[in-house]
Every structure is written in C-alpha cells, then in structure tokens.
Amino acid sequence: MEPMNPKTTLVLLHPDQRVGANMQRWRQLGGGKAIILAVRSPAAILEQVKQAELRGLGGSGFPAWKKWEAVAAETPKPDKYLVVNGNEDEPGTFKDRLLLEETPHQVIEGAVTTALAVGANRVVFYVNPDLSRSLAAMRIALEQWKSSDLVELASTALGRPLELLLAPGSGHYIGGEETAAMEWIEGRFPFPRGKPPYPAQSGIKGCPTLINNVETLAYVSHIAVHGAQWFRDLGKAPGLGTKLYSLSGDVLHPGVYELPKGTSLRELIFDHGGGLLSGKPLKAVFTGGPSSTLLTPADLDVALDFESLKARGSNLGTGAMIVVSEGTGIVKRVAEYERFFAHSSCGQCTSCKTGTATISRLLDRIDTGRGTMSDLNTLKNLCAMLPGSGRCHLVNGAAMLLDSAFGHFNDEFVQAVAKSGRS
Amino acid sequence: MNKGIPLQEALAAYRPDSDPGQVSPMTDADSLLSEFHPDHLRGSVVKLSVGVNSGDSCQRDLASLLQTEAFIDEADLAGVPVIDADVLVIGGGGAGCAAALMAAEQGAKVLLATKLRLGDSNTVMAEGGIQAAIEPDDSIQKHIQDTLRGGHHAGNPSLVASMAEDGPDVLRWLINLGMQFELTPSGDLQTRRAGGMSASRLVYCRDYTGLEMMRVLREAVFQHRSIEVWEQSPAVELLSNEFGLKCAGAVLMSLADGQKRIVRTRSVILATGGLGRLHLNGFPTSNHLGATGDGLVLAYRIGAKLTELDSFQYHPTGLVYPSHLSGKLVTEGVRAAGALLINGKGQRFVDELQPRDIVCASILRECQEGRGIRIDDERKGVWLDTPRLENSQPGLLERQFPNLMSRTRGSGLDPRTQPLLVHPTLHYQNGGVIINSKGATTVPGLFAIGEAAGGIHGRNRIMGNALLEIICFGRRAGIAAAAAAKRDRGPKKVTLEHINQLRRALTLAGMPLSRRAPEILPSYARGGLWSR
Numbered sequence: 001m002e003p004m005n006p007k008t009t010l011v012l013l014h015p016d017q018r019v020g021a022n023m024q025r026w027r028q029l030g031g032g033k034a035i036i037l038a039v040r041s042p043a044a045i046l047e048q049v050k051q052a053e054l055r056g057l058g059g060s061g062f063p064a065w066k067k068w069e070a071v072a073a074e075t076p077k078p079d080k081y082l083v084v085n086g087n088e089d090e091p092g093t094f095k096d097r098l099l100l101e102e103t104p105h106q107v108i109e110g111a112v113t114t115a116l117a118v119g120a121n122r123v124v125f126y127v128n129p130d131l132s133r134s135l136a137a138m139r140i141a142l143e144q145w146k147s148s149d150l151v152e153l154a155s156t157a158l159g160r161p162l163e164l165l166l167a168p169g170s171g172h173y174i175g176g177e178e179t180a181a182m183e184w185i186e187g188r189f190p191f192p193r194g195k196p197p198y199p200a201q202s203g204i205k206g207c208p209t210l211i212n213n214v215e216t217l218a219y220v221s222h223i224a225v226h227g228a229q230w231f232r233d234l235g236k237a238p239g240l241g242t243k244l245y246s247l248s249g250d251v252l253h254p255g256v257y258e259l260p261k262g263t264s265l266r267e268l269i270f271d272h273g274g275g276l277l278s279g280k281p282l283k284a285v286f287t288g289g290p291s292s293t294l295l296t297p298a299d300l301d302v303a304l305d306f307e308s309l310k311a312r313g314s315n316l317g318t319g320a321m322i323v324v325s326e327g328t329g330i331v332k333r334v335a336e337y338e339r340f341f342a343h344s345s346c347g348q349c350t351s352c353k354t355g356t357a358t359i360s361r362l363l364d365r366i367d368t369g370r371g372t373m374s375d376l377n378t379l380k381n382l383c384a385m386l387p388g389s390g391r392c393h394l395v396n397g398a399a400m401l402l403d404s405a406f407g408h409f410n411d412e413f414v415q416a417v418a419k420s421g422r423s
Numbered sequence: 424m425n426k427g428i429p430l431q432e433a434l435a436a437y438r439p440d441s442d443p444g445q446v447s448p449m450t451d452a453d454s455l456l457s458e459f460h461p462d463h464l465r466g467s468v469v470k471l472s473v474g475v476n477s478g479d480s481c482q483r484d485l486a487s488l489l490q491t492e493a494f495i496d497e498a499d500l501a502g503v504p505v506i507d508a509d510v511l512v513i514g515g516g517g518a519g520c521a522a523a524l525m526a527a528e529q530g531a532k533v534l535l536a537t538k539l540r541l542g543d544s545n546t547v548m549a550e551g552g553i554q555a556a557i558e559p560d561d562s563i564q565k566h567i568q569d570t571l572r573g574g575h576h577a578g579n580p581s582l583v584a585s586m587a588e589d590g591p592d593v594l595r596w597l598i599n600l601g602m603q604f605e606l607t608p609s610g611d612l613q614t615r616r617a618g619g620m621s622a623s624r625l626v627y628c629r630d631y632t633g634l635e636m637m638r639v640l641r642e643a644v645f646q647h648r649s650i651e652v653w654e655q656s657p658a659v660e661l662l663s664n665e666f667g668l669k670c671a672g673a674v675l676m677s678l679a680d681g682q683k684r685i686v687r688t689r690s691v692i693l694a695t696g697g698l699g700r701l702h703l704n705g706f707p708t709s710n711h712l713g714a715t716g717d718g719l720v721l722a723y724r725i726g727a728k729l730t731e732l733d734s735f736q737y738h739p740t741g742l743v744y745p746s747h748l749s750g751k752l753v754t755e756g757v758r759a760a761g762a763l764l765i766n767g768k769g770q771r772f773v774d775e776l777q778p779r780d781i782v783c784a785s786i787l788r789e790c791q792e793g794r795g796i797r798i799d800d801e802r803k804g805v806w807l808d809t810p811r812l813e814n815s816q817p818g819l820l821e822r823q824f825p826n827l828m829s830r831t832r833g834s835g836l837d838p839r840t841q842p843l844l845v846h847p848t849l850h851y852q853n854g855g856v857i858i859n860s861k862g863a864t865t866v867p868g869l870f871a872i873g874e875a876a877g878g879i880h881g882r883n884r885i886m887g888n889a890l891l892e893i894i895c896f897g898r899r900a901g902i903a904a905a906a907a908a909k910r911d912r913g914p915k916k917v918t919l920e921h922i923n924q925l926r927r928a929l930t931l932a933g934m935p936l937s938r939r940a941p942e943i944l945p946s947y948a949r950g951g952l953w954s955r
Contacts, residue, residue: 250923369504
C-alpha cells in the first residue's frame, strides 16, 4: 500500500516491527528491550523523552514530557492510569490504525515503558470500535503479553500488578478528546469535561491519568533504546524525529508515509505520493485532517513540522494531508467536513451544537445552489464568533476551517451563490 | 480495392425473372465468420487495461472510449441544484419507458431523463416484430434454444429463460396498453417465422412494430402522475456513495442550456441503448443519433462488469443508396417474406434466413471477392431482390411494408421494379453491462436494461428478441428498482469518488487523459455547448 523510499530511516514502520500480533517473532527481531531498560531506571526514560522533546502526535503537539512529569509527580489514588488513545476518527487520518494493526507489540511496549516511567499500574488501550482489524490484532497481542515475562517484570518493578486493558471506544469523533475518553472509560457518554482539574491530577475515577496518542507512545521504546539524540537527529531541523503522514485525496499513491519530521509538503506529495491524479495542478491541502487551516500551492515548500506550520497559521495536527487538485470544488469539500463536525458535536455546549449545525446547513444551501449573499455573511460572522466558545476544540476546528477556506477561496463561495441567482 | 461490378452495369444486367440458382448448404460457418465478419477484423480487438474488465477483449474504438477521463470534475458540481427521486431512469426508449411504468406502479417516484426526446430511440426503428412463443407448435423451450443457438451459446441461459418465459405475458401487457398487432382473419395474433427461429414466433405490426410499441409506451408514461420526464437531459456521469462502491444518482446536463443538475436517488436504471453512432470499424449504422454508448461508459466507470465487448451485430441489409438513407434498415421481414439476396452476377450466395452474422459475413465475402455491386471505393453492396418478391406475391410490399415503400418512394426508388442495393450496417451491441434476471448490475443501486445490458444474446441476436428483451427486463428492473428504493435509506453522501479511483487507475496504467467521455453526441453532430 505504501511504497517506501529506501533513503528514509524507518522507525515505527520498520519491517522488524511490522510482524502483526506475533510476539515470538517480534522478540526474535529485538522487541522488548525498552521494558528491561525502563525496569532498571524509570527516571532515565522520562529524562530521555524530555531530551528528545517528543510531542503529542494525536493533533495537539503538546510536549509529552510535561504531562508525564505532572503524572509522575502525583501519588496513586489508589491507581494511576495510562490511556493509549487510538480513537482515530478524523477524516483523512489513518496512521494509528496501521500501527495497531501491523505493529501491536511496538505500541504495547511503548505503553508499558511509559507506564513504568510515570508509575501507572493500569494501561487502557482505547481503540475506535470501527477499526475491527486493529482491535482484533490488539486483542491477540495483549493476550500474548499477559502470559509473558515482560509484564511480570514490569509488575515487580512497579511493586503491584500491571493491568493491561482493551477498551473499544464509543465510535464518536468527540470520544477522542482526552476527558471525553475518560468519561467513556468510566462508563458514561463521552462528553468532554471542563478543565481544570487536568487529567494528570484527576482523570479516570479521580486517579491521576496520563493520556497519549498511539503514535506518540510507539516512539517511546525507540527513544529508550537508542537515546534522545538519535531520535532528534532523525528529523530535518527544526523538526525532530520522524512522523507518520497520512496522505490522501487526489494523489497517485495515497497511504501512510514515515518521513523525517520537517520534510517539505512538495516532497511528500510529489516524491512520495507520486504527484497529483491526471497531472492536474495542486489547489489546496487540508492539513491535519479538516480541523485545521488550508495550505495552498504557495506553501508547497513549507516544512511539515509543528513550528513551521504554526508560522503559516496552520497546524500539523495528526499529520493527515488531504490533497485537493484543481477541478475539485472547495465549497463542496468544506461543506462535507462541516457536516462531519455538526454530526460529531456532542451537543453539550450550545454554541457548538447550534453553531456547527448552522454552518453545515448554510454551506449545504450554498453548495446545492440555494444560497444567498446573506448566508455567506452569516457564515463569516460565525467564524468570528464561535472560536473559544466550547469546552473542547471541536467548534474551534469547524470555525478555523471555514475561516481559512474563506481566506483562500472566497471567490468560489461567491460564485456558488451567484449561480443560484438569489443574491 | 476497385473490385466489383459497377452499379449501372449491374442494374442493366438485372432480370427479376432470371434463375438465381441454388445455394449450397452451409458447410463451415465458423471459418466464414472468422474470415469475413467485422468482429474478427485484424486489429479491431484490443485488451482492456483499466477497470473491472481488465484483460478482457474489447473492440478497439469502444476500448478507447471506456478508458477515458470523465466529462465533469467535482468543481463543476458547485452550486448545482439537487433533486431527489426514488428511481432514476436514464434513457427514453422502450426499455426505459417500461421500467419507469413498472417502478411507478410500485409506488416509486420516478424521474425519466432522456438525451433527446422521449421515444427518440432505436425502439422506434425496430421493424420486424417481437418474439413470443404463443403458437401451438411452439414452446418456451424452443424459444430458449433458438436464442442460445443464435448467440453461439455465449448467452446466459438463466437470462434467456427469463426472457422467453415472459414472452406471452409481455404481449398481454402491451396489448393492454393499447398496442396493435397484425391479426389472422379469425382474430388471433398473426405470427411469422424469421431468421434463426424453429417455429413461427414473430408477432408484428406491419413494418413499424417498434414505432407502434413506442406510441403506447410514450402515452402511458406521459399520463402517469408519478413519472416526471426530462427531455434533452443526458446523463454525463453517475454518482457514487463516499466509498465509490454504490450508485447514488447521476449528473444530468441539459442539451438546451448546459445547466447541470444532480439527481440523488436510490436506484438508477440505465436504459441508454447502443453505440452505433460510434461507427465501429468505419461502418455505417442503422442507429438513431443518440446511440453513442454512454451507458457502457458510465457503468464501467462506477465498476459494473461488462460482457462481450468485442461482439456487435451488423444488420445484413442496410441501404447503400441513396446516400442520405445510408445505413438505414430494410427490415429482415422482407427476407422473411421471401425476398432473396443476389450478387452482381445474378446468383444467390446464402440462405437468406440464416442468423444475421452469417448473412452479413456472406455479403461481405461477395463484396470482397469482387462479386458485389460497386458505386465507388466506399460504397458497395448486393441486391435485395424485391421485384422478384413483388412478382410472386403482387401487392405484398405495399401491404406489409408501408414504411419501406414510403421511405424509398421519397427518394425516387421503387422497390417493386428495382432491387435495393444493401450492405451490412452496424446495428446492435450484443454485449453490455452484466445483469441478473432482475436487471441488477454488479454495482448495488445500478440496474441496466435494453441494449445497454448484455449476456442475453450471446454473440449474435436473432430477430425479434430485442423488442422482447427491452420490455421483459424493463419491467423486471422497474419492479426490482422500486423495491430496492423502498428498502434503502438513501445515500449519506453523493460523490464522484469512483471517478477519482478511475483517474488513479488511468494514470497508473499510463493512459492518455486528453479524451473525455461520454460522447453524448456523435462528433459530426456537436456544436455550441457541446463542441469539444
């Protein structure tokens, strides 16, 4: 599915890791070393991750070590949780699914190493229920772990039993938000909670909880074994390490690519993705899935790392790149994504519930030739009003995407309205 | 290539009372076909390299049409109005009307969109008649066997059986709609026997059976309150669900003003007819102006499997002269009534009631071997000996073939005294979209009927089965599509995802992306909005 560039250093997608739920084979190829190191010195792992400046790869880009330090400093009440967030549900993102399906042992090793580093005795693998193959692989892999010496070793080091739990998610997009995930794991509808208190202080059942994305945790064992400097050198400065990019849309070879963080958009699309379908020119790229801003052909040489994209007013997010070629209507695309947001809103905050629904409804009208200029103005006002009005980031994402589409492709919206003849 | 007997010379030598000789019984049909039938022309068949039929043989001109870039882009759909319907029927010929009527009878809200006007189709050109096993010495089984044998046993027996079984019921339905047929003096349906039939099975209405059929269908469709008809609205692309796996509607584009409309629906019935106007292998055609194979292109793109793409029927007796009638049919009924085929030397060369492919190959053999009648390098043919028929049965032509008489009279020809110069003409597409006995294709939500569908006639169709097929499977698909629409909750999203997949496959296969399809109109009939 993903043709590999031999020059690229593969970490997460190294063939040695892609053995599926086969523990024996994985151990033969060198798996499990990080657990031994973490058992010997948990504090060193935390230090390495801090040195490596590993960041949350589920979309936020928040430095992982800050959460880790906070959780490590807490005392268990009576437990301490680690949640491996595999709720991946955003359009255009499909990296965690690949990791869980093809490298479940790598993910579990990273999670157990992390649990040792922060002193968590309960590790919850929280996986999107629609990813049936990922769930199946994890189920088998976890059984293999439970009867292995590695868990025993970790339990001894922790001073109490290490529990590995698999929790299929709710199937809601919003369930990927960290506090919503905790609600679901506690047995309630995944409504995001207000913060503070932060999960590090009071997460699942009031216990200190660390929650990280699958990809983030998968890197941990490699950092533990090879060291922080090795990891940092993998990237193209200022990017550190490698990153999984989910490339989709109008490219010739869509798929998951592991590339040095800081690789340019041009290299990703043209060298790895094989260029655009039918050789059409590039029109735009939805980065980080739709809940971010658009990139245009002017941004082709931007390095795909958190800092460079932030400087362009965009966001790396999950590393999803949905490529759109000339000949694709931006109005229709944006309308589709806004419908996704409206559908995904949990309805807890009024501004989000009605805001996303209104955006979606008005865009649908414009897209199907029934829109007016006043609809367009309403949408623009909503872009200014909505951000920051919800407990979580969903409504911000919806507004940001729309605002960015207006910024780059206002003409298309105006034309769509003009076609209706109702302006 | 100037072999052949010049027209004037042949005409001067022609005698309606000369002895045409006897034809020797056919010895080796296969070698005749492989040597002279256009399907077997060297270089006319290629392998498809993109899509579900990759690796299958396909006629060259058709292959280049199936493997092309789409006519529209996603951007063309911005601000386009969306219309909802339960069942969308694309095509306004006999099959489309029958399907629309049956679907509407089931309570579905039906939209019938047609490229030209309702009834502008090959149905109205069908002259010979419609087959149904209704005579005492006939049986459904014989009908099935004749159809399979005529198709060189390449047809799908279960489809053939469905069609033959429905025959008598189809006649009943048509009569109830008001269709007229020839009757015997005692008031029974008059039948006659034609090429490839083992019994007298052809029911007809003079020499305009299809026109009469279309008359009643058209009236019924216009009168039905649940059927909305959009004329001059060809489909330029089908729509799929978000995975590109299920048909969810179509994009229609007005011929009048170019306005596009999205029709979102739960079942789509393709009844777009054939592709004669592509003039495969450079042949003239008997088909109407809109027969450009659009349905095959649309169905293939969304992933429906096709069959027998290298097999076409060339009707043996298309007019060569006068040139404005070039390619127009002289019905097989004339041969069924006893008219002979005579070469430039005044000799018979084939049993006129053999299946069409054999007769066609025989005529081409005569022309190629210098026994044909030649006007110029392009136009050759053999005589259809109508004066001899008139002499043996005076008044028959006037009585039974008024359509032929009026058409030729208009150009100063009199078939009663002068033989007609005929040459094979591209007539029918034997293959098409693979369907089951309910007309469903391999793509959920997509049905195909009529000439656009394949698998019934194998590699050669016998006379009278086309009119039966369109009504039989039209009715079946109408019922099935309405039932499917009732079950289905409708598409969440309508997209052009299948087009993206096509583009990916085309680019990977290194196919040129310059040509766009469907054709909509033949290249010589385009203008204005449609010039490319």
